[in-house]
Amino acid sequence: MRLQRRTFLKLSVAGAASAAVAMPPPAAAQDVTDAERLGVLVDTTKCIGCRACEAACSEVNHLPEPAEAGDRAVLDTDRTPTTTAYTVVRHAGTNASGEDRFVKRQCMHCVEPACASACLVRALEKTAQGPVRYNADRCLGCRYCMVACPFGVPQFEYEKAVPYVKKCSFCIERQAQGLEPACTSICPTGALTFGNRNALIEEAKTRIYQNPDRYVHHIYGEHEVGGTSWMYITDVRFDQLGLPGGLGTAPAAGYAQDALSGVPVVMTVGPALLMGLYRFASRRDEVAGDRVAAEDHHV
Amino acid sequence: MSDTALTVPTTGSSWFTEKILMGATPREYARSLVTPFNLFAAVVLLAGAVAIIYRFIYGLGAVTNLSQVNAWGIWKGLNVITGVALGAGGYTLAAAVYILGLKEYRPVVRIGVLAGFLGYSFAVVGLLIDIGQPWRIPYPLVYSFGVTSVLFEVAWCMCLYLTVLILEFSPAVYEWLGWRGIRERTLHLSVGFVAFGVILSSMHQPSLGALFLMAPSKLHPLWYSQYLPTMFFVSSAVSGLTMVIAVSTLARWGMRDAFSPSLLARLPHLSLGLGRGAALLLFAYLFLKLQALIDGHHIDLLATGWGAWYLLEVIGFVAAPCLLMAYGSHHARLGLVRVAAFWALAGIILNRMNVSVIALNWNVADRYYPSTGEWLIAGALLMVAIVAFRWVCYRMPVLFDHPEFEAH
Numbered sequence: 135m136r137l138q139r140r141t142f143l144k145l146s147v148a149g150a151a152s153a154a155v156a157m158p159p160p161a162a163a164q165d166v167t168d169a170e171r172l173g174v175l176v177d178t179t180k181c182i183g184c185r186a187c188e189a190a191c192s193e194v195n196h197l198p199e200p201a202e203a204g205d206r207a208v209l210d211t212d213r214t215p216t217t218t219a220y221t222v223v224r225h226a227g228t229n230a231s232g233e234d235r236f237v238k239r240q241c242m243h244c245v246e247p248a249c250a251s252a253c254l255v256r257a258l259e260k261t262a263q264g265p266v267r268y269n270a271d272r273c274l275g276c277r278y279c280m281v282a283c284p285f286g287v288p289q290f291e292y293e294k295a296v297p298y299v300k301k302c303s304f305c306i307e308r309q310a311q312g313l314e315p316a317c318t319s320i321c322p323t324g325a326l327t328f329g330n331r332n333a334l335i336e337e338a339k340t341r342i343y344q345n346p347d348r349y350v351h352h353i354y355g356e357h358e359v360g361g362t363s364w365m366y367i368t369d370v371r372f373d374q375l376g377l378p379g380g381l382g383t384a385p386a387a388g389y390a391q392d393a394l395s396g397v398p399v400v401m402t403v404g405p406a407l408l409m410g411l412y413r414f415a416s417r418r419d420e421v422a423g424d425r426v427a428a429e430d431h432h433v
Numbered sequence: 434m435s436d437t438a439l440t441v442p443t444t445g446s447s448w449f450t451e452k453i454l455m456g457a458t459p460r461e462y463a464r465s466l467v468t469p470f471n472l473f474a475a476v477v478l479l480a481g482a483v484a485i486i487y488r489f490i491y492g493l494g495a496v497t498n499l500s501q502v503n504a505w506g507i508w509k510g511l512n513v514i515t516g517v518a519l520g521a522g523g524y525t526l527a528a529a530v531y532i533l534g535l536k537e538y539r540p541v542v543r544i545g546v547l548a549g550f551l552g553y554s555f556a557v558v559g560l561l562i563d564i565g566q567p568w569r570i571p572y573p574l575v576y577s578f579g580v581t582s583v584l585f586e587v588a589w590c591m592c593l594y595l596t597v598l599i600l601e602f603s604p605a606v607y608e609w610l611g612w613r614g615i616r617e618r619t620l621h622l623s624v625g626f627v628a629f630g631v632i633l634s635s636m637h638q639p640s641l642g643a644l645f646l647m648a649p650s651k652l653h654p655l656w657y658s659q660y661l662p663t664m665f666f667v668s669s670a671v672s673g674l675t676m677v678i679a680v681s682t683l684a685r686w687g688m689r690d691a692f693s694p695s696l697l698a699r700l701p702h703l704s705l706g707l708g709r710g711a712a713l714l715l716f717a718y719l720f721l722k723l724q725a726l727i728d729g730h731h732i733d734l735l736a737t738g739w740g741a742w743y744l745l746e747v748i749g750f751v752a753a754p755c756l757l758m759a760y761g762s763h764h765a766r767l768g769l770v771r772v773a774a775f776w777a778l779a780g781i782i783l784n785r786m787n788v789s790v791i792a793l794n795w796n797v798a799d800r801y802y803p804s805t806g807e808w809l810i811a812g813a814l815l816m817v818a819i820v821a822f823r824w825v826c827y828r829m830p831v832l833f834d835h836p837e838f839e840a841h
Contacts, residue, residue, distance in 0.1 A: 214501075252647055254585035255569075255577040272577045275565015278584050280504035281793075282647040289501050290565065292494030297565040378650060386647045390583045393643035393662050397586060397636055404632040408532050412624060415534025 171245070172264040172309070173331035173363040174318055175338050176238060178375065179348065181325035183209050183223055183236035187317035191221045191240075194305065194316040214376075215239055217289045220302040221317055226376070229369045237375040238317070238326070241266060241287045241302035242355060243363035244385070251387035252282035257299070264331070264363045265304035273298055284359055284381050304363065331363060338367050360385030452609065455827065474816050481813020484806045485562060493565065496806035503794055503801035510789035511811050512559025514641050515782050517591070518665070518672045520552025522680070523598050524634035525673030529710075531627040540696050541703055543605055543831045544684075545677045550598040551818040552676075553591065558814055583643045590637035597630040608838050609829040616838070638669040645788055653792035655734055655743040658725035661788070667718045672781045674711040678704045678774035680822075684832060691826045693833035701767050708762035708770035715755035715777060722747050739795060746787060750780025 188200040197218050202208040213222040221240035229235055247266045250258045257273035260266055275297050279288045291297035305315035313319070318328040327334060335356055342349040348369050355365035358381050366377060373379055454462040488496040499506050526545030529535045561567040573579065573588045600619065607616035642665030645652050658664070681700055685692065726732065726747075734740050754776035761769030790801065803811075826832050 216501075248647055251581045252584065254573045254579040254582040254588055256579045257577070269577075272569075272572060273566065274569045274572060276563075276584065277499075277504040277565070278582070278644070278647075280501070281644075281651070284648075284650045286502060290493075290499075290504065292492060292497075292499060294492050295490060297492060381650055386649065387581065389646035389649065389659075390581070390643060392659075393583055393640065393646055394581075394586060396639075396662075400632060400636050404635065405628060408528075408628040408631060412532050412534075412628070415532065419534055419536075 170263065171331040171363070172329065173243075173334050173365060174315070175327045175329075175334040176364060176366045177325050177327070177338075177341065178226065178235055178237055178366060178368040178370070179229075180323045181223070181236040181238065182323055183225065183234070184322065185209075185223050186320045186322060187238055187326065188219065188221055188223060190316035190320040191302070192219065194308065195220060195303075209236065213239075214286065215241075215289060215302065217291050217300040220300065224376075226370060227374045235368070235370050235374070237366075237368075237377075239376065240317070240364065241304065242285050243302075243304050244359055245361035245363065246359075246385035246387050248282040248284060248359070248386035249279035249288060251385075251390060252278045254278070258288075261306065263309065265306040265309065266301075267303065267306055268299060268301060270298050275299070282386060284378060284386065331361075331365075334365060338365060341367060357383040359383070360387075452828065474820055477809075477816045478813050478820075480809045481816070484809045484813070488562060488806070488810070493563075496804065496810075498801060498804040498807065500799055500801070502797055502799045505789065505793070506563075506801060507786075507790060507803045507807050507811055508559045508563035510786050511782075512563070512814065513556045514644075514789040515785040516552050516556035516559065517638070517641060518669050518781055518785055519676055519778070520549040520556070521634065521638065521669040521673035522546070522552075522676040523549025523601065523673070524594075524630050525670050526677055527601060527627040528631045531624050532631065538703060538706070540699060540834075541677050541681060541707075543602065544681055545673065546598060546601045547605075547822060547825060547831055548676050548680050549673075550595070550602055551822055553595050553598060554821075555814050555818050557591065557595065558817075559811065562810060583640050583647070587637050587640050587644070590633045590640070594630055594633040594637065597626050597633065600626045601630065605825075605829045605831060608835040611837075634669070635666065639663060639666040641665055642788065645793070648793065651794050651796075652788065653734075653739055653743075653795040654729060654731040655726070655739060656788050656792045658729050660721055660725040660728070664718065664721050664725065667714060667721055668781050668784060671711055671714045671718055671777055674707045674714065675774040675777045675781075678707050678711070678771060679778055682771045682774070684822075684826065688823060688826060688832075691823075691832045695834075696832055704767060704770055704774075705762050705765055708758050708773065711774065711777060712755060712758040712762055715751065715758060719747070719751050719755055722751060739792065742787075742792075746780065746783050750776065750783050754780055 183206065185200060185203070189203065192198065192200055197220070200219060200222075209223060209225040211224065213224040215222055221238055223236050223238045226235045226237040243264055243266050244260075247258065247260050250256075250260045250266055253259075254276065255272045255274060257269045258266060258279055259269065275290070277288075277290055277299075279299060280286075280290060288299045288301050290299055305313070305317075308315060314328045318326040327337065329337075335353060338353045338356075342351055342353075350368055350370075350372065352372070353365050353367055354372055354375075354377055355362035360383065366372070366375060368375060450456065450458070457465065484496055493499060497506055497508075522545030526538060526542045530538050530542050561570060564570070573585055574592060579585045601623065604616050604619050604623070607613075607619065639662030642661035642663075645657070645661060646659070649657055681704065685697065685700065689697070735744060754773045757769055758773035758777065760766070761773055794801070830838070
């Protein structure tokens with residue numbers, strides 16, 4: 135049971151080497167400056183609940199026709215995106231003057247997405263311009279993205295024997311061809327504006343500034359969880375829209391990075407520390423053994 | 434195999450008869466298997482097997498109560514998060530004996546390592562049933578590296594540590610098989626494995642807590658804390674020591690004939706010593722809990738229903754077993770130490786379940802309760818671990834020293 139020093143050193147080197155591999159590289163999203171990032175501004179005061187966005191989404195994603203198309207009663211149900219409907223619109227009550235308000239929900243495409251930071255196989259990845267892409271060919275179906283996402287966006291195909299995660303892709307393929315996302319391109323009322331994220335924030339601020347009595351003075355998504363590509367302005371309470379409150383402005387990814395930052399330390403200090411403890415214990419036993427031997431000799 | 438036949442003279446018996454049937458004829462062996470416990474085990478395993486087949490044909494939705502909101506259930510919370518915590522006996526005992534030189538605990542190291550191996554296997558098999566596409570399980574190791582993910586670190590550490598546990602336990606297998614050469618070579622390296630195992634454990638045990646740092650809006654504030662990783666690590670060491678007390682107590686009660694008289698005679702003394710260590714660690718854990726509570730600035734929430742549940746965990750299942758363990762080990766009251774060990778383990782199970790299942794998504798209407806199928810499969814996997822423990826301990830030198838080999 136003697137420690138072979140060479141073995142131990144080899145292990146230490148292996149530990150340090152794997153620590154170097156485990157060091158997280160800077161996220162790809164950092165390569166793009168804020169100025170190039172794209173987004174969508176949702177102005178809920180302009181949405182009439184026509185659900186054209188849902189139909190367009192289903193069409194480009196080859197999904198079934200939206201549930202009860204043409205039936206406005208469905209708007210009053212507590213709808214959230216599903217595995218076969220990546221965006222849904224629902225009734226969000228009325229504003230102070232009694233006008234109906236509607237809200238469209240889909241993936242927020244966070245600036246620093248928790249899901250991508252949580253994914254152990256990079257099946258979810260933040261792309262440079264904005265979309266959070268799902269690479270189905272890598273996904274294990276561990277569903278940690280669903281635990282991590284503060285908006286409850288990733289949807290899992292529980293009913294399938296070979297399941298995948300489904301969510302809005304921000305029409306990443308259309309964007310690559312220079313097209314707008316299907317939903318924003320079809321919106322007839324201007325409730326959805328696609329464009330440069332910084333410019334959209336300016337636009338949102340302008341609308342609020344010019345109509346200070348109408349809008350709530352907040353752009354949901356400007357700072358929430360580090361910012362999102364999809365942002366909302368409204369004249370009703372944000373909790374009426376079903377958007378979670380109290381999320382803070384720090385990206386969830388940061389919490390995990392704090393925990394992971396301990397890895398290289400443990401990998402490099404650990405072997406030396408344990409080797410020291412082992413030598414200490416062995417030496418203690420040797421000294422004890424010498425003393426016993428010496429006493430035996432005297433007798 | 435031929436040298437085995439030479440060293441163990443038997444009347445015309447094959448290797449199979451000797452090693453697997455323990456010298457009995459197939460008929461005798463089959464008859465010896467018909468016991469009330471084995472019949473119960475068979476029913477549990479059969480039910481679990483049916484549920485597993487059903488799950489793989491019809492998907493997770495057909496067997497589980499998981500939903501889009503509650504994406505993780507007991508196969509993650511109980512099998513993986515709790516199973517790994519309960520498997521901490523391997524690293525704690527091995528570190529105590531091989532690194533810190535507390536050699537008097539050598540007779541119980543293999544109990545810790547075997548319990549650890551079975552705990553991790555319980556976790557890994559549970560994970561394979563839980564994830565959507567288990568055939569892709571090697572992806573994080575060989576194909577696509579999500580280095581920003583805590584789960585990536587956990588996957589690597591668990592894979593490496595399971596290998597370490599196999600290596601740490603392998604000398605017992607070699608002794609059983611009579612393979613001298615490879616046993617010697619393995620033992621020669623064991624301090625290296627042990628050190629590597631301790632390093633891996635000190636990374637993934639806390640990381641299982643760090644997994645939930647990503648969900649600040651979902652985990653109840655009384656449990657959500659930046660100290661989660663530290664608390665998971667300290668409590669895993671508690672779990673390691675108390676698991677060895679608990680498992681040896683159960684084995685002593687259920688399979689006394691697999692023990693050597695010398696281990697049976699030393700077990701009380703060793704259990705008291707482990708109890709002293711566990712009491713000390715439980716104190717540290719209790720104060721960490723207090724620190725996390727104060728630092729979390731949510732003391733007002735103690736007055737709610739969730740607060741009562743939190744206090745039940747901390748006072749009823751950390752402070753109480755801690756005091757009992759301290760009292761029992763100080764006054765050499767073995768019975769109290771054993772009760773305290775089971776009590777502390779119950780507290781660790783409760784803590785892991787609270788963090789990963791019960792207090793997660795506490796604020797949504799759609800609460801998760803495990804389905805019958807989820808319980809059946811988790812129960813069957815636990816039964817596999819118990820049956821495997823018995824099978825191994827009746828054959829391999831875990832609870833006894835092999836007569837032909839000097840102490841490991």
